[in-house]
Amino acid sequence: MGGIALYGAIDSLWALPFIALFVGSRQHALALLGHDATHRSALPSRRWNDFWGELLAAWPLFVIIDHGYRPWHFQHHRWLGTESDPELGYRKLRPYTLPVTRRKIALWFGLDMIGLGIPDLIRFQHAVFPDRPWRHWGPVVWYAVFASLTIWLDCFWVFGVWTWSLLTGFWAIFRFRTWYEHVGLEQAGEEGTHRFSANPVVRFLFFPHNTHCHYEHHRWPSVPYYNLPALRELVEERPVLTTREVFVRFELCDGHIGQAQLRVG
Template sequence: MKQHDARDLQLQINPQSMKPLFRTSAWRHAVAMAFDWLVIVFAALICIRFFNPVSYLLAVILIGARMHALAILMHDATHYRFLKNRKWNDRLTNWLTMYPLFTSIEKYRQNHLAHHQHLNTEHDPDWVAKLTKREFIFPKTRSEFLWTILSYLTLVQGAKDAVWFFKRFGSARDRSGQTLGYPRQQLLFYALLVTALTVSGLWKYYLLFWIVPYLSTFFMFQYIRSVAEHFGELAYDHLLTSTRSVKANWLERLIVAPHQVGYHLEHHLYPGVPFYHLPKLHRLLMEDADYQEKAHVTLGYFSGLLQELGDPALAAH
């Protein structure tokens, strides 16, 4: 598959209009992170107070959604869009998002930057790793796709994804592929976590409100986003048709597409733009006739995306 480069595009965008969009705001990133953690904590506390099967299912959905949201913030930090001090950008991201999700920013960055550099080619590690997985083979019927999503609620599919995830994003590797083990700070984090859970006697709640959502809805939302971004009968014949942007409604932004992650095409064009400026970037790019004509923009996850997974003729541009 041909590798496309953003430099090949001839978009007529005023550079002065673009410049403010690259400015980062540490407080906006920090507030978003604090919001995600507060939702996780309050969802667990409310469920414990009014525990029943329905409240627990809702808590698992909401907590998994905010875990996914934390992963999106980690993704921004991978591009150094959190703190200007790169050492603290990585350190705080690891302790507040990555280590709780059982990986590290160093390992993720190694994979993710290669994904950007070799989008949808045999040198793209994300693309190659997913091509042979059954759930990423399209076209699918709508019922097949929905059944795949629901299979995550059994924890079986999530457990499979977790094994696959740990193999790719667990311990760091050197350039030759040799495992380097886990960073000392990561081991320290897990030692402190195990100690705190044991001393406080909170293992039951950790399993109920972290491990279960992690093995179910967290990976479920990751799967939906991965499909939306790079799969489901995209044309792949141009940089503007090699990834999809999804304009989400308020409910989808809350559950499926937090922190403007739906604007994925815009992110691939300009990865230096932080998440909170992506809607402005999209509006600016839509002023360009070539972008407006060719860009693959889908309206909604529950409506537009489902329409595109089985029949490429239904793809919205």
């Protein structure tokens, strides 16, 4: 909420894109805590894991874990890199087709930041939404209470900044992270996952909560995010690339990146 408070202090629309990017990065970090709750690794109790995971992490982003994102995401883990992988539904879209150039990344990031990525966000939300109508009430009630409180406290602009950040900054960062997870790799299973490192600033903005250890997450999906760096030390057969090295492969490749290419330094 610090970014929203900063916008209130500045009180200028010129600051909104920067605030939306910052708030969106924190919403993205919240989503990754919800991701741990999806794997039932946020809290020891499954009951409280789901309750608090949805109330504090998923519903604020209009996502439903149980009967929604969880089965979709577990299918992704089970069928990673195959035709049954549900992520391929949006990874086959134009933004993710190779080559992914600097111009392409800048273009889509800019479009997302002005709201033109909202149709893609809605498409993703629709894919992970549960088919049980009663489950929809969680985020609906959460947003109704949030909006009502801001109206009652005469600060409805807080609701506006949160929502706009979710529709723009959050989705721009979500898309950026998606490029670095599996795009371009043709292998099935965890070998179809990029293995890379990132500097602290890049981690804060784009890969919070050790999400740069995505390869390790796919090898040990039930391990909480804070233990993934230790597991990284156990795996030596796959090189750890920099974000720039992964990007160079995106830019130079006009097809899928094979395992042999991954091993080239």
